Amino acid sequence: MTETIPTASARWIDTADVAKLVRKHLKKEFPGVKFSVRSSRYSGGSSIDVRWTDGPTANAVDKVTAPFSGSKFDGMIDLQYGARTWYCPEHGARTGETYGHGMGDDGPAQSRCCHRAELVKMGADYVHTQRGMSDELRTELEERVARETGRPYAANGWDDRAQCWGSQLLYRLFVDESR
Numbered sequence: 001m002t003e004t005i006p007t008a009s010a011r012w013i014d015t016a017d018v019a020k021l022v023r024k025h026l027k028k029e030f031p032g033v034k035f036s037v038r039s040s041r042y043s044g045g046s047s048i049d050v051r052w053t054d055g056p057t058a059n060a061v062d063k064v065t066a067p068f069s070g071s072k073f074d075g076m077i078d079l080q081y082g083a084r085t086w087y088c089p090e091h092g093a094r095t096g097e098t099y100g101h102g103m104g105d106d107g108p109a110q111s112r113c114c115h116r117a118e119l120v121k122m123g124a125d126y127v128h129t130q131r132g133m134s135d136e137l138r139t140e141l142e143e144r145v146a147r148e149t150g151r152p153y154a155a156n157g158w159d160d161r162a163q164c165w166g167s168q169l170l171y172r173l174f175v176d177e178s179r
Contacts, residue, residue, distance in 0.1 A: 011118065011120045011121070013123055015046040019038070022050065022064075022127060023035065023037045026064060029064050030064075048068070048127045051131075057175065058175065064092065067085055067093035069126045081100040083122075084098075085119070088112070088114060091114065096110065096119055133174055145170050
């Protein structure tokens with residue numbers, strides 16, 4: 001059952017404070033992983049950039065960080081639209097409702113997790129994530145590609161088509177697996 005959300009009651013959370021919340025929940029969800037969380041303000045908005053090396057997959061991190069975005073984007077019609085968020089200190093963030101889209105999906109998106117969740121408007125329009133690969137992990141994945149293909153992984157040892165395929169296999173291993 002979805003809740004009716006009083007639209008005027010959402011508290012504003014500034015971008016710098018959103019970055020602190022993102023950092024807190026990443027640390028809770030992925031203990032021992034070092035994240036760089038930086039906020040940026042620019043004409044017309046603000047955003048947060050999250051970077052890390054190896055560690056969890058980008059999809060796993062996105063599940064934690066995406067609800068901290070105060071805006072959404074519909075690339076099919078090139079439209080940015082707003083979102084209000086349920087924020088709970090224990091459970092994190094989840095999209096409470098979207099508005100300004102005009103495509104029939106305005107309104108409640110998810111109900112709150114518990115009675116402690118508060119309806120807020122996140123100051124950062126977007127939270128971007130980028131996972132980096134260490135030299136050690138690249139070497140490990142290159143060796144794995146060589147074992148799985150029966151060919152040594154070398155940039156100059158394969159023809160163009162095989163090199164493209166090998167690089168794609170290496171990238172898929174990187175995207176799909178946590179470290």
